[in-house]
Amino acid sequence: MSEQKTNSDTRERILDIAERLFMENGYEATSMRMITGAAEVNLAAVNYHFGSKEALLREVFRRRLGWLNEERLRALDRLEQQVVGGALKPSQILEAFFGTLLRMGENPALGGMTFLRLLGRTLTEPAEFIQTFFAGEYAEVIERYKRALYRALPDVPQAEIVWRLHFMLGAMSYAIAGTDVLRVVTGVEVGDLAGEMPAEEFDDSAFARRLAQRLMPFLLGGLRAPLPQFDEPAVKQKESPEKAAREIRPEI
Amino acid sequence: MSEQKTNSDTRERILDIAERLFMENGYEATSMRMITGAAEVNLAAVNYHFGSKEALLREVFRRRLGWLNEERLRALDRLEQQVVGGALKPSQILEAFFGTLLRMGENPALGGMTFLRLLGRTLTEPAEFIQTFFAGEYAEVIERYKRALYRALPDVPQAEIVWRLHFMLGAMSYAIAGTDVLRVVTGVEVGDLAGEMPAEEFDDSAFARRLAQRLMPFLLGGLRAPLPQFDEPAVKQKESPEKAAREIRPEI
DNA sequence: GTAACATCAAAACGAACGTTTGAAAGAAGT
DNA sequence: ACTTCTTTCAAACGTTCGTTTTGATGTTAC
Structure with missing residues (x-):
């Protein structure tokens, strides 16, 4: 097989194990010896197949993020x-962006949860090579979705849309990354959150x-929230002092 | 001064520097030698004053999170x-919880941005001692605010409120932690986001x-979003198949 | 003046880190 | 069968890590 660089399953086994260990411990706290030990391959195998620990992390992401x-x-x-030239509904755009990702969580063959x-945890890693990598991987798709949102919400300032996209990415990343993390913070037992469906939530x-x-309605609600008003004049300010944003109907 | 364990400013200088370096590099990637070097104190000073690197991180957080x-x-x-026995408005609760934190960002004496x-970055660190620490620090305040939200939103299932609290924490943490991170991802230059107020945003x-x-309206919108409906019967399901959540008005 | 605390410089500790090396073993091509 | 290329292996490399120790020098308190 000269089509591929290698045909062995050593590569895949390393990637699978590294994916899990990086998730559990973070990049820095996961050593080459932990990875090669758990994968039952030689210590040198990672450097042989991928070149370095950094390159391994990049490959772990590339094989999933690419798809x-x-x-x-x-x-x-x-x-x-479907709507040639026209504008999409925000809900459709969010479904395409976040739904596609969340559906990966249901499919173990795509890495699952x-x-x-x-992904959620690594997006905030400060290491420069990680940030550079993500910037490249996400550039095109973010650009496309940003433009789609601009068109879907022509009355909303574009800067505001970018901020809310930012917020939505955060809510999603944290919701995923912090499954065990914030469950501790919020003091909720795994069983508690279930309530209605006791045993199911243990299944990834x-x-x-x-x-x-649960996430999609939240994101949509945030995206469609009243625009903020600023306490200092930005470009112009001719409307009445208190507009829509400040006073909120108390019920959901 | 026997009121305090120590009177020197070495402790404070170490804490200030460690706070910055942990933020820039993360816990694992920040070495004792980087900290003591930048603080211009002896290498042994951290172990002398705090005991260990882990204890240093805890102290960095304790002095801010306590307040x-x-x-x-x-x-x-x-x-x-003000409303003895009555229920608060969700907006008031969110303002008290998130507003208090965000106001710290405006005050350099409280650590500023x-x-x-x-904080935003460390909340997702997987290290166990970090998670244990946060769980203890947050237990009471989360419990109180959770109950306040239950009372403010009596018609919303409590499990749903916990999830949305989770989402809101995520959106906030990410919005803060990812200031430089997701700005790269979203491909927005610092100047772009400004638009209306060019130079101000450079000021912390x-x-x-x-x-x-910008964050508060987003959070409120998410919290008050229509409830999700599930594709499989949870407790009971007697309403019509498609209810409020799925179909969303296309405009903001 | 003496005891207790704080800081320092310097050196060393063992452990763990990512990476490299050179040879052995295996697979493929002719 | 011989060669060539790929893969695996044990062992070692040099570095850095967090921590500890030793001894000297200020500093503060009573």
């Missing part, structure tokens, strides 16, 4: 073909589906 | 005294204020 972001672009393409959690795939169903 | 969470409790006390960013204090003004 994900292509799928996101395809989903957006499909939507835009392990990869989702890893069912959990991912529930998460998506 | 923050006490202030949050005081803010909630004040609100609840440096501490906020550190002004940035924190803007962030709060």
